[in-house]
Amino acid sequence: MTPEWYSLSWFSPETLRSFTWGQKLFLYGLLLIPFLFSIRWLLFVRFRQKLALTMPGKRFYWSLTSLLRFIPDLLVSMVVALIIIALARPQRINQRVELSSMGIDIMLVMDVSRSMLALDFQPNRLEVAKKLAKNFVNNRFQDRIGVVVFAGDAYSLAPLTTDYDLLNHLLGDINQNMIQNPETALGTAIAVTINRMRESNSKSKVAIIISDGESAAGNIDPLTAAKLAKVNQIKLYTILVGREGMVQAVNSEGKIVQQNNTVDETIMREISRIGDGRFYRASNAAALQSIFKQIDAYEKAPITEARYKDTEDFYQIYLRWALVCLVAWIATKCTFMNNILED
Structure with missing residues (x-):
């Protein structure tokens, strides 16, 4: 039985391994996301160092709550990752072979x-x-x-x-x-x-x-x-x-x-x-x-062989998840939530 699109089982390793990828090369794009996120992290650290130099009398304390400012970036990364997965065309192929012989x-x-x-x-x-x-x-x-x-x-x-x-x-x-x-x-x-x-x-x-x-x-x-x-x-x-x-x-x-x-x-x-x-x-x-x-x-x-291939695409599932993450990003970046995360 196929789970609903909002089920987290679509992200399990077993499910992802079960797919045949129509455009597998797109999956290499996922390797860029951690790289870009690392650059964002380094820029943030560099920004705090400059801020400390320009405001010497002000002490900046590190806390776990300061990680909340990365939530919008994380959501954007998820949107990009989900779009890449959708572009790679996850699909399942059921191949049926019929043999006839005299x-x-x-x-x-x-x-x-x-x-x-x-x-x-x-x-x-x-x-x-x-x-x-x-x-x-x-x-x-x-x-x-x-x-x-x-x-x-x-x-x-x-x-x-x-x-x-x-x-x-x-x-x-x-x-x-x-x-x-x-x-x-x-x-x-x-x-x-x-x-x-x-x-x-x-x-x-x-x-x-x-x-x-x-x-x-x-x-x-x-x-x-x-x-x-x-x-x-x-x-x-x-x-x-x-x-x-x-x-x-x-x-x-x-x-x-x-x-x-x-x-x-x-x-x-x-x-x-x-x-x-x-x-x-x-x-x-x-x-x-x-x-x-x-x-x-x-x-x-003599044997006559007929092959039938049924292909079922699942890219729509990941596009829907990308839309959910995009809405969540808008909620954190373009509303009062942004002030909460920045403070």
Whole structure:
């Protein structure tokens, strides 16, 4: 609530610091006021000394009441200071920014099979993929994002939503025990993704498939599923994670063993080709992070920004105070009060 103009709160340091000054250079004029007042004081002292010389028999005593003669000068100084503050244009600016975006729909399709626990990524492939997926989500604006997890089966973990806090929570909870079938069903995962996205009215629909193995399960051929995705105007990005050759992995008993890791790039490349997307191969965490950044840049939606600035001036407040001080100066300088102050 804005105080009345006669409130002394307009002179508090908090209030003065809250202003934006339209003509800030005028504030330097306030530095001249103490200088001029000091000159007035020196002239007064000098005048008393001369008066003492011309009237040697007269003693002049100093008293606190003699300071009353400076009241008119003080009032004039206040008038000048208040006018300077008004000229500096104290104001408050409320800036409102409105952003509009043609949000796109993105489905993160994540492999949670046991092979995603391989230790060629630290701490493992799945944890790195989860972390980077969270970063990807946090860099989006007004995009609806959903999550599908798959191994030998697939199911939707999160529908398309803009609740990014919920998505981060669900991504953090992903683990290899979510689906008991340990194999990889790429076709089924794409089919579940299509079911989630086919009702979308978005002009741009994207699925990002993260997997480390060849499709060896499911009742739907991955290439057939990719063709269905294209019919539904869903763009498919595929990311193949992991190194070929001997890697440390976790077996069915939870023990770390050495195993030969083989990958089939052909199927992942073909899925991305059919789905009008891109294929990426990530052999380490840094490469996977770079891939997410590239996809984030490719699929940015245009954002329109509108800025509204509301400016409220408060110079009238200080002009009113200047008028009050001016009236007070006239009362002390041009009336019987002047005689009282001089005596």
